[in-house]
Structure formats: structure tokens, C-alpha cells
């Protein structure tokens with residue numbers, strides 16, 4: 039098992055000292071529970087700041103117009119099995135069998 043590279047200067051000469059990682063090149067010290075941002079994956083939060091995960095069920099907190107149609111998804115609609123994704127509309131899901139993209143700020147975890 040190799041130690042993670044320094045998050046500050048990417049040095050590979052990291053060593054462990056008292057539960058902390060230390061970089062001999064830039065003297066940066068960090069905790070092993072901190073992971074570099076690249077490893078965290080998508081960080082999608084609902085309207086209350088709760089972290090969402092693939093497969094979660096969410097509830098809409100406002101009426102949402104569906105782009106390119108006259109359909110409106112009503113506030114309170116339950117959406118099962120969401121899928122997190124990159125972008126402005128960071129939740130992919132199916133509502134009434136149709137694929138939709140939602141913004142996490144308009145939902146809360148059920």
C-alpha cells in the first residue's frame with residue numbers, strides 16, 4: 039500500500055507521522071481522512087444542504103416546468119432512484135417513465 043501524494047505539491051515522498059501525512063518537500067501536513075477533491079466524486083446537495091446519493095428518493099419543493107413541453111411537475115412529486123450527474127441540472131431521473139434532469143436546489147431528500 040502506498041501513501042497518497044502530497045495534495046499541495048504532488049510529491050510522492052509522503053511519510054506518515056502520528057496519524058498525519060507529512061510532505062518532506064513543501065512541509066505540508068494533512069490528515070489521512072482528508073481526500074483530494076478529485077476522489078470525492080460528485081458532491082450534490084439538496085435544498086437543505088443534505089448530501090444526495092445515487093438511488094436516493096427526493097421530493098420536489100416547487101413546481102417545475104419541463105423544458106420543451108407544457109408539462110409541469112408538481113411540487114411534492116416523489117422521484118425515486120435519482121442518478122447524480124455533472125452539470126447545471128445535476129440530478130438525472132425518470133418521472134412517469136420520461137427521462138428528466140433536475141437541479142438539486144429544487145428537491146429535498148425524502
Ligand SMILES: [Zn+2]
Nearest residue numbers: 044047061064
Ligand atoms: Zn508537498
